[in-house]
Amino acid sequence: MNHNTPASVSPRPLRHLIKTQRRVMSGAQLKAHGVSAASAQEQCRAGGPWQQVLPGVFLLHPGPATSDERLHAVLLYAGRVAERQGQLDAVPVQPAAGEAHTAPAVPYTDALVTGLAALALHGFSSAPPLLSLDHIDVLVPRTRRLRSTEFVRLIRATGLPTPVQIGGVPVAPVPRALADAVAQLSDAGAVRRLLTEAVRGGHCEPASVVRELTQARLLTRPHVVDAVDSLLAEGRAIAEDRLYTMVRAHGLPDPVWNVDLRLPGGPHLGGLDAYWPDQAVAVELDTRAPRQDEDALWSEYARKREHLERLGITVVYITPRKLRDSLEQQAAVVRTALMAAGDRDPAAYVVVLPR
Structure with missing residues (x-):
């Protein structure tokens, strides 16, 4: 053990990592498991068993990354992983059907999935599937010294909203995720569908969406203004229906x-x-x-x-x-x-x- 290895962690052989369901790891996590940077790069050689999917982030199998692995890779790159009892663990992925999921959740900080990826995690049918996205948007503090790279698109914010935990992934609340998604979209139909589903699907109220769009200075875009007008009309119609229901249901x-x-x-x-x-x-x-x-x-x-x-x-x-x-x-x-x-x-x- 050298002076760079945490005292509470004993180096473990690479086969130990390969046999686990923990398939996404950062360089710091590998180091905590006794794997040097040189050894990690050796595993990622052409035809090797691992691959480096983002700077400092490794996938411990040679095949394509799943949507869950992509999400955790993005968070490992953009966020910080808190230490748990002095030991950095690997990122768990979804087990196959019928398999037990025993790996602990990873407490990410300073990073939230947002935009279309977040809306997909919130269950929006009008958001594209995760694997079809060229980029995964991630909210990070404005002071973080990182760059967008590969399939990671960083969105800097002065303050991060309180995350919603979905399957161990910290996700931006729907209004903020909508604003970040709309900022990247020029298709008026796509914007309208997302905003309508947000209200019609009961994810949030129109006022919270409009507030986020206003703060993001998106209401100068004509196609966004048109979608918001439809959103407000949709929200009022739903509220009126609920008012009718209140009168009837409560006598x-x-x-x-x-x-x-x-x-x-x-x-x-x-x-x-x-x-x-x-x-x-x-x-x-x-x-x-x-x-x-x-x-x-x-x-x-x-x-x-x-x-x-x-x-x-x-x-x-x-x-x-x-x-x-x-x-x-x-x-x-x-x-x-x-x-x-x-x-x-x-x-x-x-x-x-x-x-």
Whole structure:
């Protein structure tokens, strides 16, 4: 053992590595297993049993890398692998059907799979299969001294989002992965399909997607703006369906849907998604888009609400996310407002018109 070998690790023969299911390793991991850089390169000679797939990353078999191996190779190149009890281990890959998977997960830091590869891992049917991707996008801190190479495309960020762990792979959340994917796409149809699936498939709400696209400065691209307009319309339609479901499933009295309110012979008071005239209770979906001036738009909401409540009308604002995540709770809020109507002074008379 020389001074470069960790004291807690004894060198092990190469056959030990070849027999394991741990098929992707970095040079540092090989060194921790007693394999020198020269020995690793010798194994990667023409016709040899190993191959170097990325700088400092080795595949311990001669055949093509699987999609899982490519992902772990990218993370070994771009990220850092935390030490576990003083010993660096190899990267586990998916076992064959019926085989036990005993290798521990590798705790990567400072790297997340993003873009189309991340969307494929999130289960997007509109994302290409992993093996068909020429590049795997990886988020890394802006300060990392690395370069894109081979099938690794680095995307630098000031701060990394909290990763989603999918099969031992740290993956960017859907909104961030979408923004990174859209940044690389010029096909308007592909952008529209990805954004639509994000909302229709329940992966996230439109507001979170638009926020990421805004931060990435992608809303200057006409094909992205068109896709976002469709996304927001899709998101509102889904939220409206959930609102209908809330009323039916939780036994609320039927409101009048999608109406405008006016004072008799007076000004327009605003549109509402649902209104119970007998109780003077209104529901409005809060579908503000982050690309708009949120402060100004919220001021408009607040002015409208204040005006209606001065007239004795209770306004309940519900976000699409709350309808998705806590339908029963939102139904209880509306039911409470309806039940409290008898304790309030009668509301002013207003004209209800279809919107």
